[in-house]
Each structure stands twice: as structure tokens, then as C-alpha cells.
Amino acid sequence: MKKHFSISTHPVSLEEVKTFVLQTETGATVVFEGIVRPDTMPNQEQVANIEYEGLTEMALSELEKIALQIQSHFDVQSIYFHHLLGKVEVGQTAVWVGIAAKHRKDAFGALDLLMDEVKKTVPIFKKEISQQQSAHWVVPNYNYEK
Numbered sequence: 001m002k003k004h005f006s007i008s009t010h011p012v013s014l015e016e017v018k019t020f021v022l023q024t025e026t027g028a029t030v031v032f033e034g035i036v037r038p039d040t041m042p043n044q045e046q047v048a049n050i051e052y053e054g055l056t057e058m059a060l061s062e063l064e065k066i067a068l069q070i071q072s073h074f075d076v077q078s079i080y081f082h083h084l085l086g087k088v089e090v091g092q093t094a095v096w097v098g099i100a101a102k103h104r105k106d107a108f109g110a111l112d113l114l115m116d117e118v119k120k121t122v123p124i125f126k127k128e129i130s131q132q133q134s135a136h137w138v139v140p141n142y143n144y145e146k
Contacts, residue, residue, distance in 0.1 A: 001071055002078035005063040007056050007124065009086045017098035021078040028104040030111045034095030036088050045130035049089045054124040059083075066117045073113060074106040081114065083124055 004020055006012075017031055039047045063081060070076055080098035088094045097114060101107040118124075119140050128136045 001067065001076055003064075003067055004080045004082075005060050005067075006082045007054055007059055007085060008082075009084065011084060011093065012082045012096050014096070017080045017082075017096050020080045021098035021100040023077045023100055025102060026077055026100045027102045028100070028107040030097075030099045030104075030107040032095070032097040032111055032115070033093045034097075034115075035093050036090050038090045039128070041128050041130055041134065041136045043130075043134055043136070045132055045134050047090060047128045048131045049087050049129050050094065051087050051127045051129060052083070052085045052094060052124055053127070054083070054085055054122075056085075059122045059124055062122045063118075066114055066121070069117065070110045070113055074101065074110040075103070076101045076106055076110045079110070079114070081118075083118075083122075085124075087129075 014031060018029065021029055036050050041047060067079060076099060078100045082096045084094045097111060099107045099110045126138045128138060
């Protein structure tokens with residue numbers, strides 16, 4: 001399986017993601033962008049941006065473990081994952097993911113597993129910042145409803 005995992009302060013393009021994952025035998029690609037949304041913080045102020053921090057080496061190691069999980073459950077040809085660090089404004093993309101497989105169910109299933117496991121195990125932390133400059137560290141919620 002072809003893989004690309006990166007974490008940096010520089011965004012990537014959807015074209016880069018698509019170009020990487022597309023293989024000659026690909027029947028389905030799923031491309032995902034995680035966009036910062038204007039949620040309401042616990043103090044009732046609205047999120048203006050999120051500051052992401054991460055332990056890059058550990059995060060990349062965890063992503064490799066997740067790739068092994070994906071391989072054991074789905075027939076996937078390639079995976080692309082990129083997460084921004086630093087300040088990301090509401091409406092901007094923080095995460096780019098691409099998955100290629102022969103069949104759509106494998107591509108969608110792999111994407112779902114990847115994002116669930118990233119939230120659980122990859123040490124990337126987010127601090128919500130409001131227009132008033134209030135800050136709130138987000139504690140991940142692992143109780144996903146399907």
C-alpha cells in the first residue's frame with residue numbers, strides 16, 4: 001500500500017492529494033477535508049480559530065499503526081494524510097485525507113476508520129480561540145455515534 005503521512009504548518013492542495021492516491025487499478029477515491037467550524041465554546045463564545053499542536057514523530061508512528069489496521073480490514077491501494085499545525089481560521093482546512101481502493105466500500109470504510117483512530121490515538125491537540133481571545137483546550141470525545 002502506498003502511503004503519505006505529514007504534519008506541518010503548510011497546507012496542501014486537493015490536487016496533490018488526488019494525484020498521490022490515484023492508481024491505475026483504482027475504482028474509487030475518497031477525498032476528505034476537515035474544516036474548522038465556528039462551534040460554541042463552553043463559555044458561549046464562538047470559535048474564531050483553532051491552534052493545533054502536535055508531537056510529530058509520535059503522531060507519524062501512530063499513523064503507521066493505523067495504516068496497518070486499515071490494511072487488515074480493507075483492500076486499500078493508497079492513503080494520504082496531512083494535518084496542519086499552528087493557527088487555522090474558521091472556514092479553513094486543517095486536515096486533508098485521500099484514500100484509493102478498487103471498491104467504494106473499502107475506500108469509505110478506510111476513511112471512517114482512519115479519522116476515528118486519529119482522534120483516539122494521534123497526539124495532535126487543539127485549542128479553540130474566540131474573537132475575544134478566550135481559549136479552551138478540546139478534550140477528544142471518543143463516543144462516536146454511527
